[in-house]
Amino acid sequence: MSRKKALKGAKGASKSPKASPCKDGVGKSGKCAVAASGGAVHPSAPSISTSGGFYDVAFKVMLVGDSGVGKTCLLVRFKDGAFLAGSFISTVGIDFRNKVLNIDTIKVKLQIWDTAGQERFRSVTHAYYRDAHALLLLYDVTNKGSFDNIRVVLLANWVTPYHPVSSHDGARSPSRGRLGLC
Numbered sequence: 001m002s003r004k005k006a007l008k009g010a011k012g013a014s015k016s017p018k019a020s021p022c023k024d025g026v027g028k029s030g031k032c033a034v035a036a037s038g039g040a041v042h043p044s045a046p047s048i049s050t051s052g053g054f055y056d057v058a059f060k061v062m063l064v065g066d067s068g069v070g071k072t073c074l075l076v077r078f079k080d081g082a083f084l085a086g087s088f089i090s091t092v093g094i095d096f097r098n099k100v101l102n103i104d105t106i107k108v109k110l111q112i113w114d115t116a117g118q119e120r121f122r123s124v125t126h127a128y129y130r131d132a133h134a135l136l137l138l139y140d141v142t143n144k145g146s147f148d149n150i151r152v153v154l155l156a157n158w159v160t161p162y163h164p165v166s167s168h169d170g171a172r173s174p175s176r177g178r179l180g181l182c
């Protein structure tokens with residue numbers, strides 16, 4: 001099985017843009033923690049994700065950037081601490097992984113969406129931006145074109161860079177890919 005196929009199979013890849021990240025935020029009570037408030041949630045009692053981890057707040061984070069800038073590698077590195085060396089297999093469509101962090105006394109669940117960088121998937125991946133709390137914009141430090149294309153993403157989705165039009169105050173951050181992961 002290919003590297004990326006294995007990754008997707010492991011964590012419930014979503015093929016449809018209508019698939020909601022809150023699916024994984026459904027607690028034992030059946031509530032959808034993320035969708036219920038339209039943003040980060042601060043439930044009075046900790047919620048439980050289907051992956052088994054309790055959390056207090058949840059955020060949806062999107063990894064965006066050209067194909068090959070290292071989005072999948074960054075995600076796997078962050079989630080599992082491993083670097084995916086070897087042959088490059090492009091992401092098809094979109095995929096996500098969850099990670100729960102302990103920050104002070106709060107359990108923060110990050111649902112991190114890995115988008116396909118290839119142009120042909122653009123319309124699919126854009127559909128997921130709307131309710132994201134943060135976009136991580138990645139570029140390859142050895143490829144100026146991949147940096148220039150971040151501007152295109154910003155201008156296409158927001159009126160001016162770092163000024164979101166979306167309903168909640170998401171964060172946008174240019175990040176350097178392919179740097180020091182290996």
Ligand SMILES: Nc1nc2c(ncn2[C@@H]2O[C@H](COP(=O)(O)OP(=O)(O)OP(=O)(O)O)[C@@H](O)[C@H]2O)c(=O)[nH]1
Pocket residue numbers: 065066067068069070071072073074084085086087088089090091092115116117118177178179180181182
């Ligand atoms: N040297 C080096 N290579 C990297 C680094 N990050 C990723 N790569 C390589 O770059 C290639 C592409 O990495 P991916 O993470 O699959 O790229 P991607 O942005 O997910 O690409 P798409 O799925 O097509 O959008 C792979 O061959 C990686 O091994 C890095 O920090 N340093």
